[in-house]
Amino acid sequence: MxxxxxxxxxxxxxxxxxxxxxxxxxxxxxxxxxxxxxxxxxxxxxxxxxxxxxxxxxxxxxxxxxxxxxxxxCDPIDIHLIPRWEEARQFLVSRRSTRVYVNRPVEKDKILQVLDVARFAPWGGNRQGDHLHWVVISDPAQVHRVAEMSIEWMKSVGESNPGMYKEAKLELFTSAWDEGEDQISRGAPCFIQAWAPKDERTAPQGATIALAYAQLAAHGLGLGSSWSGGINTAAQAYPPLIELLELPEGIVSYGTILLGYPAEPFMKIPARKPLNVTWR
The missing domain is CATH 3.30.70.20 (Alpha-Beta Plaits)
Structure with a gap:
């Protein structure tokens, strides 16, 4: 500025x-x-x-x-570019979590466009610029290695905490991996993580909202995305993966999204359960 x-x-x-x-x-x-x-x-x-x-x-x-x-x-607001309600609703509800990606890298400039929009997500006390750090893993070999280590973590949970392993249905992922199917990175060419200090009280909500903005921006660019709880939880709990990612002491990943070009276009918007609202 x-x-x-x-x-x-x-x-x-x-x-x-x-x-x-x-x-x-x-x-x-x-x-x-x-x-x-x-x-x-x-x-x-x-x-x-x-x-x-x-x-x-x-x-x-x-x-x-x-x-x-x-x-x-400050950029001026162009009211002609603000979508009408019907357009805005269609854009928002047509975004899907992509779990099948084509073998095509995502251009760096598109990733930067996605993250640029995420800068404008609301964050308590406007503290995003002080605390949020984005990490992009775009080397397919590295993405595969992170997925592999996430599986290693899941298998270790099966040994140390069978109850959690069963409740989280981690066997679905480990069994698929052993059969040659990657249900962790799902063929995505890259993933994005939102890092922030572990003790920053505004980070859990702020990082989540910023990642949601990133997903919507990706949708607008014709990209698909999906949250990866498997990778992110492993990045918080599995020391070998923490070391691989070079997460500094006191910094945690608050969310991970896969990013890539979707292999399957959606023709319809899936039905969802009705609203559950209490008016007071």
């Missing part, structure tokens, strides 16, 4: 552009902006601001600058 942390105040207002509409005051999630003649920060705003940029984004005249961004750093 062009003016990152160069200002000595949390916000600066170009008075010749400001129309004193109050949008920035009402939009600030922490109530850090007040007004005399023009908007100005409250006394402790510097320490409390989460740098969400909403004050800048809501200003209709481009008058407001915040310590990490100005109007020139």
């Amino acid at each position: 062009s003016n990152a942390y160069t200002m000595d105040t949390i916000i600066k207002v170009e008075e010749n552009l400001c129309i004193t509409c109050g949008n920035c005051i009402r939009t600030c999630p922490a109530g850090l902006i007040t007004k005399k003649e023009f908007p100005l920060p409250i006394d402790n705003a510097w320490d409390l601001c989460i740098d969400c940029g909403h004050c800048v984004a809501v200003c209709p005249t481009g008058a407001l600058h915040q310590r990490v961004m100005g109007p020139e750093d």
Whole structure:
């Protein structure tokens, strides 16, 4: 960003552009902006601001600058590109978890497009940029090795915790592997993991939402994706895989998604159970 942390105040207002509409005051999630003649920060705003940029984004005249961004750093919203409800619903409900992939690598620029969208996922306190680290495994041999080690972990669970092995139905995966069928990576050419500190309280929800954004972005690019609980749980619990992935001490993988080009196009949207809603 062009003016990152160069200002000595949390916000600066170009008075010749400001129309004193109050949008920035009402939009600030922490109530850090007040007004005399023009908007100005409250006394402790510097320490409390989460740098969400909403004050800048809501200003209709481009008058407001915040310590990490100005109007020139924010992309304009093109209302013509916002889908109508029917289009938005069709896009969302037509996304499927892909479990059969073609033998084709995913271009790096498409992976970056997917992750770029995930940057905009909501995260408690806007802390994503401070804590989330994406890891992409795109070497097919490495993907296969990770799948193999995930199977090794599952088999070790069968020996050390037969109850969990049975309850999680891990035998479905280990038996298939022994018969030459990979139901872990499922032929996907790459997978993506979301890493963050183990003790970061906002990470479980934030990483999950960011991965969901990534999956929707992949859908928009014609890519298929699927959560891999097998790989991710092994990456949290199996020391040899943790070592292979080079996970630093105190960092965990909060989610893993397989990514690739789907082999089977879906013609219909599967039925789902009805809503279960309590109104109070």
